[in-house]
Amino acid sequence: MKHDQFHWEHAGIPKRLLSTLLKKLSPEIDKVKKALKKKYETAYASLSLPHDTKQLRAVETLAKKYKKAGALVVVGIGGSDLGIIAIVEALRGKEHNVMDKKEIYFAETVDPFSIEQIQSKMKEHQKKKEKVVLIIISKSGGTTEPLVNFQVLLKTHKNQKNWKSHTVFITGKGSKLSQAADKLDCPQLEIPPLVGGRYSVFSAVGLFPLAVLGVDVRALLKGARDVQQDCLSKKTSKNPAALGAAIQFHHNRKGLNIFNLFLFNPNLEHVGKWYRQLMGESVGKEFNRTGKKRVHTGITPIVSIGSTDLHSMAQLYFGGPRDKYTQFITLHDHADKIKIPKEKIFADIVEDVQGKTVTDVMNAIEKGVHTTYKKLKLPHTKIELEKRDSYNLGGLLQLKMIEMIYLAFLLDVNPFDQPNVELYKRETKKILKGRNL
Amino acid sequence: MKHDQFHWEHAGIPKRLLSTLLKKLSPEIDKVKKALKKKYETAYASLSLPHDTKQLRAVETLAKKYKKAGALVVVGIGGSDLGIIAIVEALRGKEHNVMDKKEIYFAETVDPFSIEQIQSKMKEHQKKKEKVVLIIISKSGGTTEPLVNFQVLLKTHKNQKNWKSHTVFITGKGSKLSQAADKLDCPQLEIPPLVGGRYSVFSAVGLFPLAVLGVDVRALLKGARDVQQDCLSKKTSKNPAALGAAIQFHHNRKGLNIFNLFLFNPNLEHVGKWYRQLMGESVGKEFNRTGKKRVHTGITPIVSIGSTDLHSMAQLYFGGPRDKYTQFITLHDHADKIKIPKEKIFADIVEDVQGKTVTDVMNAIEKGVHTTYKKLKLPHTKIELEKRDSYNLGGLLQLKMIEMIYLAFLLDVNPFDQPNVELYKRETKKILKGRNL
The missing domain is CATH 3.40.50.10490 (Glucose-6-phosphate isomerase like protein; domain 1)
Structure with a gap:
């Protein structure tokens, strides 16, 4: 993916605020760039x-x-x-x-x-x-x-x-x-x-x-390298990781404690699960970066699948509390050759689909959802992957990792540790040592 | 399942508040009982x-x-x-x-x-x-x-x-x-x-x-019928649906906008997905029951899988914001015959597991998590299913449906409609009618 596949015109963040946040990120971008030279150190x-x-x-x-x-x-x-x-x-x-x-x-x-x-x-x-x-x-x-x-x-x-x-x-x-x-x-x-x-x-x-x-793991890595270029750019208005982090941070500060990763392709569900860990562990923290201030910071990531979850969660998203910032990820199969057959017996049941491709229908649903988000003024952004391949996936995962590092910086927490997980591990070990399971 | 498999001693709700809420539910229980006689009407x-x-x-x-x-x-x-x-x-x-x-x-x-x-x-x-x-x-x-x-x-x-x-x-x-x-x-x-x-x-x-x-669909239905008995009981202190709804309502009113259904069995993940729709559509509402007051009510259900998600989400749950009420659902395989082999080469890597069964280890992890929730004073309840069979599943699903009806009653919303879903459907139809997909 490329930076111009990140769409944020409905992100719901005032321009001035955004540029302040992007400026704040500048030293962290420098730090990451320098770190890259030190390789694994x-x-x-x-x-x-x-x-x-x-x-x-x-x-x-x-x-x-x-x-x-x-x-x-x-x-x-x-x-x-x-x-x-x-x-x-x-x-x-x-x-x-x-x-x-x-x-x-x-x-x-x-x-x-x-x-x-x-x-x-x-x-x-x-x-x-x-x-x-x-x-x-x-x-x-x-x-x-x-x-x-x-x-x-x-x-x-x-x-x-x-x-x-x-x-x-x-x-x-x-x-x-x-x-x-x-x-x-x-x-x-x-x-x-x-x-x-x-x-x-x-x-x-x-x-x-x-x-x-x-x-094709080489394409996977190439996708990651190409996205790194964009995500380490100091031209922050074209840096999708910096933009993504700033938007996410803004909404969290405004009290939106839930992030909805809305993947418009059923086979991306596990990308969502991978992301849950990335966000959950990286910014879900009891203490701030210095370890001195108890902050209980964190954003709860939820994963939605389009269009499946429109039939289970859309009611909550549209009618329920305004506690979510949403990012759509789309991945359409433009090579799709499956046409919906023209059959009289079904023609009047669902109108205007016969003769179209399955992807056409998915596009229409996705656009319908976007329009609704816009009309309801629900903050949202979108990443558009052009193809279902290793290259695009590598780019997406790398983008999300760098974005998370920037977000943690803005939230003043350490994106790399997970100290609280030890709590239950210690308890479990005690129990395994004992006799009463 | 039976009512005594619902454990709520760490639900984090003051007793007096609980009994007030249970009393409030009494007329709704009567209504449901009467409705049962009218069958599908x-x-x-x-x-x-x-x-x-x-x-x-x-x-x-x-x-x-x-x-x-x-x-x-x-x-x-x-x-x-x-x-x-x-x-x-x-x-x-x-x-x-x-x-x-x-x-x-x-x-x-x-x-x-x-x-x-x-x-x-x-x-x-x-x-x-x-x-x-x-x-x-x-x-x-x-x-x-x-x-x-x-x-x-x-x-x-x-x-x-x-x-x-x-x-x-x-x-x-x-x-x-x-x-x-x-x-x-x-x-x-x-x-x-x-x-x-x-x-x-x-x-x-x-x-x-x-x-x-x-x-065995007969066992499934039998499980549902048996749980109905408990869930329609006016002895509300033994009515798991009434108790569950009151506890859920209490935490929501206190500002916890997330419900974490923590299923301690990987094969129950889709029970969680089924539940997401049940909760999302039933209580995620723009208007109250009379349709006159805009309320934007709702609780966002999230699904966690034990022990998998301890390695991705536990950091957030333990260290992050206190915005969740959690319910554990356990289902242990007590007929488990898989013993962890005793091998010298691995003996000192993970201690105290060799010779135990896989279920023993899962039990220890689950208990370790409970202890941590208790120590951190995170509100939680637990449903214990005794067997992985149709009967227990039928009971669980029926319990959750009745609980949702009671919860909607307390929240003053209609548990049976989903008016906001129409929004995107209308937009989609417009797009399908047009030429530009």
């Missing part, structure tokens, strides 16, 4: 990922070995798999595993039913002598759910011949998980220490499984 | 569905004919399919279509890519001489998306022998769609006029596709 490390040719080589070299694999099982949770699912579903559809391609399963949380289903699929492939690649992703190497699932699934996986060469560890250098991989003599890929989970999609975390699936 | 019509043996017979008789079908394609959107998906995924898992059972596909919004994938699956079955049942669900019979998708998919479907007998219409009596079914001579099932989409899961809308799949 600063908190902004993730921005160097799309430029890392060494990493790309390592990923592609390993991925090549699994060209003939029948299926992938990815064990990971949160930042370790949301980006992968987002891209897989966007490109291959939500029902990708029943279509005629290499399968990919995600073991996320600990649920015996889901794990058993994955086990049975692994066994099916073993029977057919098709190789399964088991991938464990955890930067810290110590997250409970993936470690539990991995141990359970590894037991099944071990019935596969040469299972070791088909078990890939993606983890931080020197983590306990990495040491285990060494002992087992399994291939591993590294996550740079300062790249956090929610910013890791362009690291081996995202690239490796996608490359095995045959996704 | 009042706005509360949906409550009669679980008692309707005639409907059940019609559904089961027709469903029997498709016992041998290889796949179902359900064309519907919003209230026409969310309940079905919720139950299918809860019982069969999200990856149900790759598991060894009858497939079911849902054509929701207009998206050429998804529609093409469904078409290709239909063709595959045709090749294998397996029958596909095409089901179109629309009460009004005039919703754009399903009508567009139906016309497109029908074209593919017509290549199937005896396609007419395998095309089922579920629609309102006398709708244009019903007339089309008559002309085509296809089987149809009826949706009672006063049963709205979001309250229709126990009508033919939900029952028929589920019955064809082999789901």
Whole structure:
């Protein structure tokens, strides 16, 4: 995507306020630019990922070995798999595993039913002598759910011949998980220490499984690099990340505590889930950046799917409280060849659709929604992706990550940590230590 | 489920306030009880569905004919399919279509890519001489998306022998769609006029596709009937719907504009999506019940999945703004036999899990989260489902529908209409009439 695909004429922010906020962002843009030169040494490390040719080589070299694999099982949770699912579903559809391609399963949380289903699929492939690649992703190497699932699934996986060469560890250098991989003599890929989970999609975390699936990861990275150019521009009126952050910040300060990411394509739903983590963890903070002031800041991201959610949530959005700022993301299939057949028997039921394409209808619905938002003066912006491909997805995800860094700056919080998550982890560990489950 | 599976000791509502609200609900409970006797004649019509043996017979008789079908394609959107998906995924898992059972596909919004994938699956079955049942669900019979998708998919479907007998219409009596079914001579099932989409899961809308799949719909209805008993009880301190509505109302009045339905089982995600519509459309209203006062009332429902979203949203929930009331829904698999293998190489990575079951770990995580909510004084309640079966699901969905009716009563809005949705529909129609898409 390019900056001119970001439309903000109905953002509902006064021009003067906007330019003040954009000026405020200027030093942060400088900081990010400087950080890029220091590669993986600063908190902004993730921005160097799309430029890392060494990493790309390592990923592609390993991925090549699994060209003939029948299926992938990815064990990971949160930042370790949301980006992968987002891209897989966007490109291959939500029902990708029943279509005629290499399968990919995600073991996320600990649920015996889901794990058993994955086990049975692994066994099916073993029977057919098709190789399964088991991938464990955890930067810290110590997250409970993936470690539990991995141990359970590894037991099944071990019935596969040469299972070791088909078990890939993606983890931080020197983590306990990495040491285990060494002992087992399994291939591993590294996550740079300062790249956090929610910013890791362009690291081996995202690239490796996608490359095995045959996704064009080079285009993905190219999309990210191209958008970086726009998002690091000091011409802030053409910088979509700066504009997006300023608009978001303005509405939050005005009391809108909900951000509605309204994706007008059903296969983008997981992009929304990936975004939930990005926003939830990056700006949902108890303390400000210095750690001294208790602020309880944060914006709750919600994900809507067009046109599906018009039939479930539009009533609330149009009639309910004015507590949301909305961003539409559109992705139309202009190559769409499906014409709605002309049949007399249905002609008077839904008028004016016969002979049109499915995309025409989606366009009309989307425009109808825009007009309604305008008429009701509900603040909204729009990102228009021109194609459903790796390049555009790479751009979108990169834009959102940089925007989040700028938003955190305006909100005076640290976009890279997530200290409060430790709370429940500590409690859980205590309970696991005890006897009464 | 039973009323004693609703836990509200940490609901964060003062006892006196609670009893005042419960008293307020008393006349509404009476009204609902009286309405039940009038069957389908009042706005509360949906409550009669679980008692309707005639409907059940019609559904089961027709469903029997498709016992041998290889796949179902359900064309519907919003209230026409969310309940079905919720139950299918809860019982069969999200990856149900790759598991060894009858497939079911849902054509929701207009998206050429998804529609093409469904078409290709239909063709595959045709090749294998397996029958596909095409089901179109629309009460009004005039919703754009399903009508567009139906016309497109029908074209593919017509290549199937005896396609007419395998095309089922579920629609309102006398709708244009019903007339089309008559002309085509296809089987149809009826949706009672006063049963709205979001309250229709126990009508033919939900029952028929589920019955064809082999789901125990009798248990589903029994679960609903049993919960009705509790939810219509005047002993409000034991009435989970009354309690739930009063607690929800209290927090909304206190300014919490977000309700977090936190489902501690990944296969319940679509129960959350079904609930979003129920809450979004039922209480998201511009005007009060008399239609005279502009109120812009409403609560934004969000759906979280345990433990997955702990790794994406917990930071926001624990550290961010105090703008949410949370309800946990748990569903543990106590028959779980998957033990985490004891392996030296992993023993020190995640401690205290080896030898335990996967469910043990989920229990510990869930308890850890509860303790954290308690410590942070975040208001929350919990519904505990004892089993992943039709009976418990029927109970849960029925509880939520009655709770919503009570909540709307307290908020002084109409739980059954959705007038604002018309806004975008009108705009869309104008655009479809024009030439510039």
